Amino acid sequence: MRQLFLDLFSAKQEAELSEILDKNSDIFNDDNWKPLGGTSNNYSIIENQQSSPIAALIEKITNSIDATLMKRCYEMGIDPKSTYAPQTMEEAVEMFFPNRNWDLQSNRRKQAEEIQIIADGPTNETAVIIYDNGEGQLPDKFENTFLSLVTGNKNEIPFVQGKYNMGGSGAIVFCGKNGYQLIGSKRYDKTGNFGFTLVRQHPLSKEEKQIKKNTWYEYLVIDGRIPSFPIDELDLKLHNRKFVSGTIIKLYSYQFGKRYGFAQELNQQLTEFLFEPALPILTKDTKERYPNNKVLETDLFGLKRRLEKEEEDYLQKTFVEEYEDDLFFGSKLVVTGYVFANKVKNYSVSESKKHIRERYFKNNMSVLFSMNGQVHGHYTTEFITQSLKFSLLKNHLLIHVDCTHLDYDFRKRLFMASRDRLKGGGETKALRGFLAKQLSKKGSILYELNQERKNSISFESGSTTELLKSFTKDIGMAPDLMRLLSQTFKLDFKDDAKKNKNSKEKKSQQEKEEVAFSPKRFPSFFNLKGKGTKNAISLPLNGENQIQFATDVEDNYFHRTDEPGELEVALISHRSSETKGGDREGTRTEISEVLNVHKSSPSNGTIRIHLNAEGKEVSVGDELEIKVSLNGSGPSFEEILMVRLAEPKQKKEKVPKKEEDFENPGLPEFQLVYKEEKEGFLSWEKANESLPSEMNAEMVMYPLAEGEQLEKIFINMDSNVLTRFKSKDKNINEKQKEARETKYISSIYFHTLFLYTITKNRKFSLVKKTEDGASENKDISEYLQDIFDSYYTEFIINFGDKDLIESLGE
Known part of the structure; x- marks a missing residue:
């Protein structure tokens, strides 16, 4: 034997x-x-x-x-x-x-x-x-x-x-x-x-x-x-x-x-x-x-430890969000986010993107769901672009969702018995919606990071109003064109110049307010921010309230492997408004019975806690005494707070829509990008720091779409297509070159709008076959960019706009 x-x-x-x-x-x-x-x-x-x-x-x-x-x-x-x-x-x-x-x-x-x-x-x-x-x-x-x-x-x-x-x-x-x-x-x-x-x-x-x-x-x-x-x-x-x-x-x-x-x-x-x-x-x-x-x-020894070891070389930001919510019966869900830097080590921006994808995303898993450290299911970048609507973070974001401490009954409905993919049931859908809402809401760490990357590529934008007037005048189809576009775009009445000015002023103000933060390994203080000495918080029965604490500990305090800290939120007492006399404490002992608690890791000296009472058996007038403790290997701190349940917020009445004015529609801006630096415009290198795709001579344009909204169209003014178009005639003068550039810009801009509008209105789902025969979901930005990078651009700039639009209308 x-x-x-x-x-x-x-x-x-x-x-x-x-x-x-x-x-x-x-x-x-x-x-x-x-x-x-x-x-x-x-x-x-x-x-x-x-x-x-x-x-x-x-x-x-x-x-x-x-x-x-x-x-x-x-x-x-x-x-x-x-x-x-x-x-x-x-x-x-x-x-x-x-x-x-x-x-x-x-x-x-x-x-x-x-x-x-x-x-x-x-x-x-x-x-x-x-x-x-x-x-x-x-x-x-x-x-x-x-x-x-x-x-x-x-x-x-x-x-x-x-x-x-x-x-x-x-x-x-x-x-x-x-x-x-x-x-x-x-x-x-x-x-x-x-x-x-x-x-x-x-x-x-x-x-x-x-x-x-x-x-x-x-x-x-x-x-x-x-x-x-x-x-x-x-x-x-x-x-x-x-x-x-x-x-x-x-x-x-x-x-x-x-x-x-x-x-x-x-x-x-x-x-x-x-x-x-x-x-x-x-x-x-x-x-x-x-x-x-x-x-x-x-x-x-796992991706987490590798990321911690290589954090200085690869990561711009790491954060942890901890949720105890009625959706999963008050149990705990821990989400860790890893945002990779635009440039890593000695690589260029484009090389960095490729290196990061090859090193950390071999299986195209951008959102990992794990149990006891083993990944049981995942989402691709589609979650980042479609659910979070943060397309600028598409190639730079890894999210880990630790389901180990979830309620058993909820958790068992998430994963297949094979432990390699998520089920398609109601719990999975609800969890996806919950994560999308929490991670993308205004003020969240990811929201702020996405805004930072937007601001880094916010240079002088072209006037969509003047371009539209010129274009529609030439083809004589303003009403028809506007009706087509208004089916997809929310037309507003903001003046482009004023919008750009306000954006610059806001950015300038934010830069002035930024103060250098010097983090410490262990906190030396932990103080409630903005509440004076009363420490009393009002919480609408149907709303949410954010509590902020000031500290000086480093951002990775909660998730580092060596000597981590912990933030605990505990219920001291619950005085119910329904109790006779109002002087008897309730019998509840766990905070998850009365509040949903969402905790964030430190971020530049601020720790945030979000509270809401959705799905809980509490009433207006209830008073909850809670203790917030910051513990770890270093000193410990605590704050006592009183949370009072207030009347539900009244829903705002919808303001009637104004009649549409086609003279000044709020269409997406276009932004010109040049190979080298040019005052007031983006360079390829600067654009590549934030855009998911690399701007080079082969790329014609990149449409920045976040979720359902087309926000901006980046037009490459040093593309091979434009170079060939301008050099068709050897004896062309400067005025003719300028005319051809205008033709190039308007053609790309409006055809992007048309294709985007048609794709959205017809509710197309975009799928592309990979080299190994598998099907891969694509977002609309990738689809449109791919179209314009082929022979399509050559065609539209040499074709009569009026004839083409009329053919589209048919």
């Missing part, structure tokens, strides 16, 4: 393994295979799991983390199902690894060797080996653990991630064409033999193909039992050790879709899905696969 296992383990790829099975047909005969999970109807269970090979591999790693924690629990003599066992994964790490100090490279690397992800086989057909020095299993327990499906063997153990043993089988479908997966294990306490089995997709015979709709997955037994043999140790080419106990799994010809060096490329891929794993992991490649690679082993 030993030699059989070693032969199977030594096979580098699927074809080699198939040869071994063919040569040993007496062992691998039809009688020695049993269906996985005890049922031959397992095809749909296994096939309908993780949708990507990386996500499926993550499930294997998660099982290894669970096994390592379980081993520690048993070694401490604790029944993992008892009340003495830790009740969360976080508690388990604290209890089982009290002296871990994994921030030190040597300590982290030593622990990482307990769970290893190792590459084998050729680079174009990689085999994956997953090893853990965890609890391991006896051979006669394989069928109830590794080979079971939806049995819930870990369902009563609160500190592990896995529950039903289903996720671990998801990787089988990515194992070549035959689903080969080799499993070997020995119990941590050295009892029993080393057991092993081979999993495969059952090869249907000709007769079976005629009567079976689907095949099934099965595992090897010999004489009805899991094959096994005694060992002291096995040399399985692990890093720095021999195999003594634990579990080792080999996935043959794993379908990654592209080549990966495990030490670096795969490490980054896994890191995106393991935002904050409970334990560090080692990824290992081999000299045979990459002889010139000097880094063959790298520890992996």
Whole structure:
């Protein structure tokens, strides 16, 4: 049996393994295979799991983390199902690894060797080996653990991630064409033999193909039992050790879709899905696969820690928002935002964008939803552009949503059992709306950052009024044109020059008000802002109130790994207006029973708390005494506040709309951009600091659309298209050049409006096929830019505007 296992383990790829099975047909005969999970109807269970090979591999790693924690629990003599066992994964790490100090490279690397992800086989057909020095299993327990499906063997153990043993089988479908997966294990306490089995997709015979709709997955037994043999140790080419106990799994010809060096490329891929794993992991490649690679082993400890380590080089801002809201039954949701800088290290702006995307967004996951540090679902950049309406942050924003502490009933409706994607139900939709509202509302950190980037590209804008008058006069279609545009744009009556002047004055005033902030590692004060000494706050029953505290602690105080602080909001008393005499305190003890509390991390010396009573059983006149505490390794502070519930705010009556005046419509501004700096105008370099796409000679225009609103059109005055248009005639004079520039500007501006209007009015959904054949949602800015960067611009500037508009009208 030993030699059989070693032969199977030594096979580098699927074809080699198939040869071994063919040569040993007496062992691998039809009688020695049993269906996985005890049922031959397992095809749909296994096939309908993780949708990507990386996500499926993550499930294997998660099982290894669970096994390592379980081993520690048993070694401490604790029944993992008892009340003495830790009740969360976080508690388990604290209890089982009290002296871990994994921030030190040597300590982290030593622990990482307990769970290893190792590459084998050729680079174009990689085999994956997953090893853990965890609890391991006896051979006669394989069928109830590794080979079971939806049995819930870990369902009563609160500190592990896995529950039903289903996720671990998801990787089988990515194992070549035959689903080969080799499993070997020995119990941590050295009892029993080393057991092993081979999993495969059952090869249907000709007769079976005629009567079976689907095949099934099965595992090897010999004489009805899991094959096994005694060992002291096995040399399985692990890093720095021999195999003594634990579990080792080999996935043959794993379908990654592209080549990966495990030490670096795969490490980054896994890191995106393991935002904050409970334990560090080692990824290992081999000299045979990459002889010139000097880094063959790298520890992996999650995207959060990597971002913290690289914060100075890559991040402009990090913030944390903590919500306790009636939407999720008063439980806690923690959102962390990472805003990347426009320029990082020694890269140019355009190089920085590309580098950031390649380093942190390999899987196009911009919003990560996690449980116990493992990503269970995500949104793409579409959430940033469409829900938040912050298109300038599209390529520079990563949001992590920690769902670990959410109410169980709410949380279970969010994620699929495969733990790699969100469900499409009501809770998921409600949570999306909640996040969009909270993160994008005026005054939020993201709102202010987006405004900053807008201001950085706010130079002299062209007069849309004069351009419109000139254009409509030439084609004689003002009423028809305005009716078309008014279907999409909210036409206002602001004067362009006045608008630009006000914008500049506002920006100038903001710059004057900015005061240098010198943060400290620990706070030296914590004071309520703007309330004097009364500390009394009025809260409308249907509204929200923001409380601000002044402090001098650094912005990352709440989310840093080393010596973090915490902001606590607690209910001291609740005096109900409905109580006789009004002098008796209510019985409620948790603030989540009476208020929704949204807490923000420090930002330039200010900590914000938002309170509202939506969905709570409180009444006008109720008085809530609350305590706000700032605690940490440094000094602690507290403030006592009185919150009084006031009458609901009256809704403002809608002001009747004025009749539209087509003489001065509030259409989007256009802004001219030149290659080099030119007084009063944007340069390519300046524009590229904020725009999601790179302004260069190939780009004609970029429409800045935030959500449903087209705000500004950036027109490139040094594009190749304009250069060719101006040089059509060799003897052209300056006046003719100016006329052609005007033609170019007006054509691009109005055709952008037309295409935007038609796309929005017809409610088109924009989807583009990627190089690998997948479908990718595109926002309207990308769509319009792509159109103008092709031959479309050449066409419209050489075509009669009146004829073209009339053809559009038809």
